[in-house]
Amino acid sequence: MYECIAVASQKGGVGKTTTTVNLAASLVEMGKRVLVVDLDPQGGLTLASGHEPDALEKSVYDGLMKDEPLENLVLTTGFGADLIPSNVDLALAEIELVNAFARERRLAALLAPVRDAYDTIIIDCQPSLGLLTLNALAVADGVLIPVACEYLAMRAVKGILTFVKKVQAQANSQLKVIGLLPTMFDKRTRHAQETFDALKKTFEPKVRVIGTIVYRSIRFAESAASGESILTYAGSVPGAEAYRELAKALIRGEL
Amino acid sequence: MYECIAVASQKGGVGKTTTTVNLAASLVEMGKRVLVVDLDPQGGLTLASGHEPDALEKSVYDGLMKDEPLENLVLTTGFGADLIPSNVDLALAEIELVNAFARERRLAALLAPVRDAYDTIIIDCQPSLGLLTLNALAVADGVLIPVACEYLAMRAVKGILTFVKKVQAQANSQLKVIGLLPTMFDKRTRHAQETFDALKKTFEPKVRVIGTIVYRSIRFAESAASGESILTYAGSVPGAEAYRELAKALIRGEL
Numbered sequence A, B: 001m002y003e004c005i006a007v008a009s010q011k012g013g014v015g016k017t018t019t020t021v022n023l024a025a026s027l028v029e030m031g032k033r034v035l036v037v038d039l040d041p042q043g044g045l046t047l048a049s050g051h052e053p054d055a056l057e058k059s060v061y062d063g064l065m066k067d068e069p070l071e072n073l074v075l076t077t078g079f080g081a082d083l084i085p086s087n088v089d090l091a092l093a094e095i096e097l098v099n100a101f102a103r104e105r106r107l108a109a110l111l112a113p114v115r116d117a118y119d120t121i122i123i124d125c126q127p128s129l130g131l132l133t134l135n136a137l138a139v140a141d142g143v144l145i146p147v148a149c150e151y152l153a154m155r156a157v158k159g160i161l162t163f164v165k166k167v168q169a170q171a172n173s174q175l176k177v178i179g180l181l182p183t184m185f186d187k188r189t190r191h192a193q194e195t196f197d198a199l200k201k202t203f204e205p206k207v208r209v210i211g212t213i214v215y216r217s218i219r220f221a222e223s224a225a226s227g228e229s230i231l232t233y234a235g236s237v238p239g240a241e242a243y244r245e246l247a248k249a250l251i252r253g254e255l
């Protein structure tokens, strides 16, 4: 199984945060020890885990830029994983890192002491390919790319794959592309199926389009508001099953 | 009417690009001369306008960083507005601008020669509050904030409003918040109405929640693939009417 998974795409709103929460929850349900890291200044993962970004005393920013030890940052979540939270302070890091020493290895250094304490670490990236996402890809051994089954999201895939190739060549040769995870697939529309078909035609066999599809359901937005994962909030929706399947495939080493 | 509108939010996938295309198309339909600017390295607006970001000889990056005159950058669109396109080169600008002179006024300088040639300029921002979005807010006299009617998008509103306040205080005192534009409102769900109600309760009367709601429709994703606006692709969907109403309200100075 991957020790560290980055969930990344520069396209906004494709389900990066939702995938991080629900994949982590599924792995926890199967007995794995999981740490999730919020690497987005919006603090979406922190919010979806039931915490208030503005109320944090310390966040991932302090770990990256102020040498705060990791154990002072870790919070619990409603879905059984541990969390390194974030808030708007993290936006400063993007600018401060530009002229910093070993700027893409800050996250790797922060996580190093706990790699053995968890079966896997999952990093939720912000919707841009800057220095924070570079930090995530430099420490990860796998990158999962959610793709909303809509035209503009599909067109964004080439951009993240190009960025990943650069990272593999210059910062982390161990990084593998786990695959493209189809999300927000609306069964009632032709457009979703057409986009999914185009995704397979354009990227396979070089890049895997993960067979597990996460169907669109309003329960996902509702579960984010509840601080729970979809598994406990609305465990019978098809999307919940999809994340459990994804977790199983990762545990079995099929992805 | 606003001379220059920035469409901004750090939350991804809330309809920034879709709003830029369809508001521009609605204003053109009402006889206005409109320029749209793609300030997102993903090139979503460029794609939705029927162009290929990777095939561009020059883009907004060249105008911002290489003193390329604007007239060498302007393209036409399928919805009657002019476009300054972008592609992945623009991602370099975010880093190159950090140590540049007058770094937040580069876009203002690029647009200055054509301000009189258009009734309004609309800038599509990327999903982050960095130097590119700062450039947009520094030149705009109005900022439109799309908010998907879902929990995580609502929670992101405070972040963009705080950023706007900073810009108003330090870079552009003329900048006004046009309002929060409710998007992707799914009539079939309670969650959308609850989010909309929470939006009004949390932000009004200080910030206007625009009464025109853009309802969810797959036709928006399809129209982006066609290079047309929703007005010509599927003009009878409720969302199309919403953008026309928004354009009217802007022309009449009601917003």
Ligand SMILES: Nc1ncnc2c1ncn2[C@@H]1O[C@H](COP(=O)(O)OP(=O)(O)OP(=O)(O)O)[C@@H](O)[C@H]1O
Pocket: A011, A012, A013, A014, A015, A016, A017, A018, A019, A040, A044, A125, A126, A127, A183, A184, A185, A214, A215, A216, A217, A218, A220, A221, A222, A224, A239, B010, B011, B012, B013, B127, B150, B151, B152, B153
């Ligand atoms: N399968 C799904 N069906 C319906 N809604 C979904 C699904 N997955 C996520 N959502 C909702 O769509 C919105 C976007 O998802 P999310 O915030 O996870 O995307 P993101 O890629 O993390 O966004 P950002 O780019 O802003 O970080 C959220 O409101 C979320 O609750």
Ligand SMILES: Nc1ncnc2c1ncn2[C@@H]1O[C@H](COP(=O)(O)OP(=O)(O)OP(=O)(O)O)[C@@H](O)[C@H]1O
Pocket: A010, A011, A012, A013, A127, A150, A151, A152, A153, B011, B012, B013, B014, B015, B016, B017, B018, B019, B040, B044, B125, B126, B127, B183, B184, B185, B214, B215, B216, B217, B218, B220, B221, B222, B224, B239
């Ligand atoms: N009212 C709507 N109903 C349904 N789908 C919509 C609506 N508005 C936009 N969309 C679709 O939702 C997706 C996200 O919209 P869009 O790309 O415009 O958001 P954005 O804020 O520009 O995203 P980014 O943060 O990546 O720049 C696109 O696939 C778009 O076609």
Ligand SMILES: [Mg+2]
Pocket: A016, A017, A018, A040, A044, A045, A124, A125, A126
């Ligand atoms: Mg997110």
Ligand SMILES: [Mg+2]
Pocket: B016, B017, B018, B040, B044, B045, B124, B125, B126
């Ligand atoms: Mg966009």
